[in-house]
Amino acid sequence: MTLHPLSSSDAAPSLRPQQARPDTAAAYDSTWTEQSDARPPEGLERVMLPDGKIYVVLAVVLIIWIGVVTMLFRTDRRIDALERRLDQDIPEDPA
Amino acid sequence: MYRSVRALVVALLSGALVAGFLGQIPQLDILEQSARNLxxxxxxxxALMMGTVISAYHSFRYLQSGDRLRDIRAREAAWLALLFGLLGIVTGMVWARFTWYVGSGKWWNFDPKQSMAAVLLLIYGGYFVLRDSVEDPDTRGRVAAVYNLFAVVTMPFLLYILPRQLPSLHPGGEGSPAFTQTDLAPAMRWVFYPSVLGFLGLFWVLYTQRVRLSWIRKRLRREPEL
Known part of the structure; x- marks a missing residue:
């Protein structure tokens, strides 16, 4: 198997302006050409942004779910208190 | 009534969850799929608005009648309004963090809509601080009811009027978004309105549960204390 060197016609045309440009212009390059416009997301954003930010919706629904569960637990605690009160009251009443 | 509402709530919210994640939505920059948070x-x-209005109505009736059940209803409605408000502000923070403030790492930037909502929650937090600071149940009911009537007046100002006068990133600042035909895609209306109904129903179910429990607790305590 032989690797064929690129013929001159296959060379990417984007190389040409670089060759034609004088070196003194490189210092005036803006960051626009050197960086991709999207900075790679970091930390939480790497978790939340993929797939069209669908995980933000998941987080929101989970927060609401936690709120509902909190309510459930508080109601439970209130029922417990009522049951304890009933247990206290029944021995007191001889009926 | 209660049971049928409860069944309807479960059906509506289940449907809203399924349709909310699977339904078609318009493709928008920045929002992308997070538009489903709507x-x-x-x-x-x-739900917060409904809770504050219900709470104020019962506070008003308490001042008229002195009926302790009205006071219980006002308190439970305000408590649940505060809960839904907290959920609203936290979900709003998470949503804003990954849309408005993406790349900046900010969770909170004092957007007028958010700040005013936080002020409203503090006002309603004050209602409970005030309640707990008064010992005598009749005085407590009256003082809290009067405070509550003032608190509900601030609600439309803090949630609607003031944020619309200030530059905000929050949508809905221009005109009446609830009544325009262009702000909400028709496909989303079919999920949004049932979802609103479902959450209002959820509020009502939780509210009814808490009122019933509080009423039992009051009757079990021989002394007329809440």
Whole structure:
């Protein structure tokens, strides 16, 4: 198997302006050409942004779910208190 | 009534969850799929509004009648309004963090809509601080009811009027978004309105549960204390 060197016609045309440009212009390059416009997301954003930010919706629904569960637990605690009160009251009443 | 509402709530919210995640939505920059949060974040605020209005109504009736049950209803409605408001503001923070403030790492930037909502929650937090600071149940009921009537007056100002006068990133600042035909895609209306109904129903179910429990507790305590 032989690797064929690129013929001159296959060379990417984007190389040409670089060759034609004088070196003194490189210092005036803006960051626009050197960086991709999207900075790679970091930390939480790497978790939340993929797939069209669908995980933000998941987080929101989970927060609401936690709120509902909190309510459930508080109601439970209130029922417990009522049951304890009933247990206290029944021995007191001889009926 | 209660049971049928409860069944309806379960059906509506289940449907809203399924349709909310699977339904078609318009493709928008920045929002992308997070636009689906509309179905979950916005109903929190509708529930808060309903709660504050219910609470104020019962506070008003308490001042008229002195009926202790009215006071219980006012307190439970305000408590649940505060809960839904907290959920609304936290979900709003998470949503804003990954849309408005993406790349900046900010969770909170004092957007007028958010700040005013936080002020409203503090006002309603004050209602409970005030309640707990008064010993005598009759005085407590009256003082809290008067405070509550003032608190509900601030609600439309803090949630609607003031944020619309200030530059805000929050949508809905221009005109009346609830009544325009262009702000909400028709496909999303079919999920959004049932979801709002479902969460309002959820509020009512939780509210009814808590009122019933509080009423039992009051009757079990021989002394007329809440």
């Amino acid at each position: 179905y979950f974040h916005v109903p929190m605020w509708f």
